Amino acid sequence: MIEYVLLKIDGISKSFPGVKALDHVAFEVGKGEVHAVVGENGAGKSTLMNILSGVYAPDTGILCLDEKEIHFKDPRHAQENGIAMIHQELSLANHLSVMENIFLGRLKRNKLGLVDYKQMYKMCRNELECLGVNDIEPDMLIKDLSVSQMQMVEIAKALSLNARLIIMDEPTSSITKKETEMLFAAIRSLKQRGVSILYISHRMEEIFEIADNITVLRDGTYIKTLKSIDTTPKEIVSLMVGREFNRAFNREVRKVREDEKPVLEVKGLSYGKKVKDVSFKLYPGEILALTGLVGAGRSEVVQTLFGVTRKDKGQIIFNGKEIEARTPTETIGLGMGLVPEGRKTQGLFLKMKVRDNITITNLPQICSMQFIRKTEEIKKAEDYVARLRIKTPGIEQQVQYLSGGNQQKTIIARWLLNSPKVLFLDEPTHGVDVGAKSEIYEIINSLANEGVGIVLISSELPEVLTLADRILVMQNGRIAGELSRENANQEIIMEYATNQMNKGMEQ
Amino acid sequence: MTSNGLPKPAKDAAAKDAGVRNALLKMVKQKEFSVFVALVLLCTVVSLLSPYFLGVQNIFNVLRQFSVIGILAVGQALIIITSGIDLSVGSVLGLMGVVAALLAGLGLPPAAVFVLTILLGAMVASINGLLVTKARINPFIVTLGMMSIARGASLLITGGMPISIENDITFLGSGYIGVVPVPVIIMFIVAIAGHVFSTKTLAGRNIYAVGNNERAAKLSGIRVDKVKVMVFMIMGALCALSGMIVSGTLKTAEPSAGAGYEMDVIAAVVIGGTSLAGGEGSIVGVILGAAIMGVLRNSFVLLGVSAYWQIVAIGVVTIGAVALDSLKNKRD
Numbered sequence: 002m003i004e005y006v007l008l009k010i011d012g013i014s015k016s017f018p019g020v021k022a023l024d025h026v027a028f029e030v031g032k033g034e035v036h037a038v039v040g041e042n043g044a045g046k047s048t049l050m051n052i053l054s055g056v057y058a059p060d061t062g063i064l065c066l067d068e069k070e071i072h073f074k075d076p077r078h079a080q081e082n083g084i085a086m087i088h089q090e091l092s093l094a095n096h097l098s099v100m101e102n103i104f105l106g107r108l109k110r111n112k113l114g115l116v117d118y119k120q121m122y123k124m125c126r127n128e129l130e131c132l133g134v135n136d137i138e139p140d141m142l143i144k145d146l147s148v149s150q151m152q153m154v155e156i157a158k159a160l161s162l163n164a165r166l167i168i169m170d171e172p173t174s175s176i177t178k179k180e181t182e183m184l185f186a187a188i189r190s191l192k193q194r195g196v197s198i199l200y201i202s203h204r205m206e207e208i209f210e211i212a213d214n215i216t217v218l219r220d221g222t223y224i225k226t227l228k229s230i231d232t233t234p235k236e237i238v239s240l241m242v243g244r245e246f247n248r249a250f251n252r253e254v255r256k257v258r259e260d261e262k263p264v265l266e267v268k269g270l271s272y273g274k275k276v277k278d279v280s281f282k283l284y285p286g287e288i289l290a291l292t293g294l295v296g297a298g299r300s301e302v303v304q305t306l307f308g309v310t311r312k313d314k315g316q317i318i319f320n321g322k323e324i325e326a327r328t329p330t331e332t333i334g335l336g337m338g339l340v341p342e343g344r345k346t347q348g349l350f351l352k353m354k355v356r357d358n359i360t361i362t363n364l365p366q367i368c369s370m371q372f373i374r375k376t377e378e379i380k381k382a383e384d385y386v387a388r389l390r391i392k393t394p395g396i397e398q399q400v401q402y403l404s405g406g407n408q409q410k411t412i413i414a415r416w417l418l419n420s421p422k423v424l425f426l427d428e429p430t431h432g433v434d435v436g437a438k439s440e441i442y443e444i445i446n447s448l449a450n451e452g453v454g455i456v457l458i459s460s461e462l463p464e465v466l467t468l469a470d471r472i473l474v475m476q477n478g479r480i481a482g483e484l485s486r487e488n489a490n491q492e493i494i495m496e497y498a499t500n501q502m503n504k505g506m507e508q
Numbered sequence: 509m510t511s512n513g514l515p516k517p518a519k520d521a522a523a524k525d526a527g528v529r530n531a532l533l534k535m536v537k538q539k540e541f542s543v544f545v546a547l548v549l550l551c552t553v554v555s556l557l558s559p560y561f562l563g564v565q566n567i568f569n570v571l572r573q574f575s576v577i578g579i580l581a582v583g584q585a586l587i588i589i590t591s592g593i594d595l596s597v598g599s600v601l602g603l604m605g606v607v608a609a610l611l612a613g614l615g616l617p618p619a620a621v622f623v624l625t626i627l628l629g630a631m632v633a634s635i636n637g638l639l640v641t642k643a644r645i646n647p648f649i650v651t652l653g654m655m656s657i658a659r660g661a662s663l664l665i666t667g668g669m670p671i672s673i674e675n676d677i678t679f680l681g682s683g684y685i686g687v688v689p690v691p692v693i694i695m696f697i698v699a700i701a702g703h704v705f706s707t708k709t710l711a712g713r714n715i716y717a718v719g720n721n722e723r724a725a726k727l728s729g730i731r732v733d734k735v736k737v738m739v740f741m742i743m744g745a746l747c748a749l750s751g752m753i754v755s756g757t758l759k760t761a762e763p764s765a766g767a768g769y770e771m772d773v774i775a776a777v778v779i780g781g782t783s784l785a786g787g788e789g790s791i792v793g794v795i796l797g798a799a800i801m802g803v804l805r806n807s808f809v810l811l812g813v814s815a816y817w818q819i820v821a822i823g824v825v826t827i828g829a830v831a832l833d834s835l836k837n838k839r840d
Contacts, residue, residue, distance in 0.1 A: 309727065351720065362729050364714075372710075415728070
């Protein structure tokens with residue numbers, strides 16, 4: 002099926018503490034082939050790419066390049082062997098020119114040992130023309146370029162390094178439809194030159210337009226490689242999500258009664274490019290999931306509601322009253338809480354104690370004349386450590402020494418102490434082991450049963466399908482669909498999350 | 509992620525590990541304790557070398573010498589814990605000394621001079637805080653600028669000439685209560701107040717939270733900007749207090765008073781175990797840090813070593829203290 006195998010991936014496995022990121026992944030990439038790698042968030046795509054580009058070494062398994070076994074020591078070694086990676090966040094030096102970036106680390110010199118800009122200009126021009134790019138001058142500064150132009154520069158850079166395999170990680174995530182077409186034209190010309198492309202994307206339409214073969218990963222394992230002419234987007238999506246999941250935990254779907262009043266109502270909320278005209282209602286005691294692909298604007302919706310960022314447009318009605326949501330201080334005072342994505346970066350005070358971390362938001366309530374009532378603080382912290390079964394040697398332990406799941410429970414305890422009316426949970430079980438995960442499900446479930454309105458952001462569809470009463474699927478800053486749990490399954494959600502790409506891109 | 513030494517969860521060894529870890533932790537937590545040990549060692553050595561060191565008179569001398577640095581270091585520590593820094597302390601001290609002299613010259617009673625000077629000090633410093641929080645300028649730059657502005661202002665006001673003070677406000681600098689010099693008493697009051705403030709109050713807890721993780725602090729409902737402005741204002745008030753002490757000692761306000769103090773103050777804070785990265789540190793440690801510097805200075809005088817060596821020694825101790833700390837952290 003493939004004439005010449007450029008890269009053979011054979012039985013690659015990689016584990017991180019607590020997670021098996023890749024489990025015996027094996028497939029082949031042919032010369033001059035566009036090979037798409039697809040999978041849900043957390044399927045192992047990024048880990049695989051990082052192994053191919055020499056960032057990580059695999060635990061087991063081998064890579065064969067040109068039928069010879071090879072072990073990359075570092076990204077530079079991979080580069081020397083013709084493998085270039087173009088990251089989602091481009092890695093160009095903003096204040097240098099296009100040609101300086103392309104020749105970074107190996108600037109051309111003239112006889113005097115000075116940088117030979119003339120020669121570089123010419124060579125750079127050539128590379129760009131080969132890609133069919135004519136709107137970039139070699140002496141333009143990177144910071145003046147658009148994202149798609151930067152991508153072209155990255156590609157030109159890869160070519161000038163004699164790349165034979167270019168890995169592109171979600172290259173179309175932040176460019177327009179028209180720019181995507183230009184990118185595809187460049188990819189086609191690369192193909193003719195015999196360069197192979199490993200194309201990572203969620204977007205079915207694009208994959209079917211550009212890829213020759215499609216490899217599906219799921220939960221770190223290799224599922225299947227299919228020729229794109231022999232398959233359909235539907236089949237691919239079902240391969241991506243066809244995971245079994247544990248239904249041990251069972252929450253009854255909570256139906257909204259007709260006469261109920263929502264605790265939170267959002268009308269036409271917009272913020273920047275990430276939140277576009279979002280409207281929904283949340284009822285007390287309801288778990289509303291906000292799902293979709295990473296980058297669809299889910300976190301931004303919640304952060305805007307919580308006052309971390311200020312809305313550009315729209316109404317937020319909380320408990321029947323319209324609110325401005327200017328700062329978290331304001332929204333917390335009203336009875337909202339947020340368990341943010343990124344425990345360590347946004348949630349925890351790592352060098353402070355478990356006690357401090359639990360009581361921080363509630364402190365104004367346990368103060369007299371600015372002085373913290375210590376016995377009360379200790380009692381509250383101990384109470385919640387016991388209630389949520391946080392495993393720690395004591396409340397005086399620094400929170401950095403707790404496991405991920407227990408750290409997450411510490412943050413949840415912080416909010417429970419404040420008895421919120423609405424709690425936003427952003428990927429609450431991310432990087433948490435299985436045991437702690439089900440405990441966190443229990444906590445979320447019982448909170449909802451006590452009447453707290455919960456907005457759950459999650460990329461894990463089984464989690465959404467276990468906990469949520471209603472499901473909003475976001476795509477490109479908008480709500481693409483609303484489903485009740487009974488009507489939802491992973492395939493439908495993924496279709497909402499991945500389809501309709503064009504609508505958003507055209508503007 | 510390749511080899512950052514994440515501990516692997518080994519269940520049977522975990523309990524034992526936690527025990528060892530706890531013991532280690534306790535030691536690390538007692539940062540002030542190791543500073544205290546260093547101070548005691550230093551005092552022992554110096555007292556063996558010089559019989560005058562432990563004399564009552566000399567001890568009060570030492571205390572008096574580092575009292576102003578100690579007072580300023582309390583404020584600086586609060587700022588550094590929020591992961592800021594204030595380079596303008598010496599200049600603001602000088603300016604406030606001049607301001608106090610002018611107010612005294614108007615014939616105001618000492619109490620009025622005291623209160624007004626403190627308020628003005630806090631006001632001047634609040635400009636630092638507002639520039640850091642609202643204009644989002646790096647505190648290093650803001651206070652570097654303020655350092656120059658405040659110094660220039662005191663020179664402009666005085667025309668470069670010292671102003672003598674005829675007012676009982678000079679009691680703050682030159683007075684005694686019993687045998688104890690007033691600046692020493694003030695330092696202890698400031699230190700105790702600072703300790704209580706930082707460990708027992710809501711605002712104190714918020715200072716640590718902001719320094720630990722500003723983003724998380726904001727998401728926990730803490731008004732981060734308010735906390736930052738507050739610590740700068742406290743610093744300004746303490747600069748004003750110190751300005752009155754320094755000019756009171758000589759009964760003269762020198763426009764150049766306090767020049768170079770910012771470095772001694774930051775050194776005291778750092779020797780006392782406060783991390784410049786923020787989120788950690790204690791007032792007790794900071795006062796001990798100031799004491800180490802004071803004793804060091806005094807010992808050089810007693811031992812008749814060139815004053816220039818003092819300056820070198822303070823530098824060595826500052827770097828040494830931080831080096832020890834980072835070595836200790838690495839092992840942890």
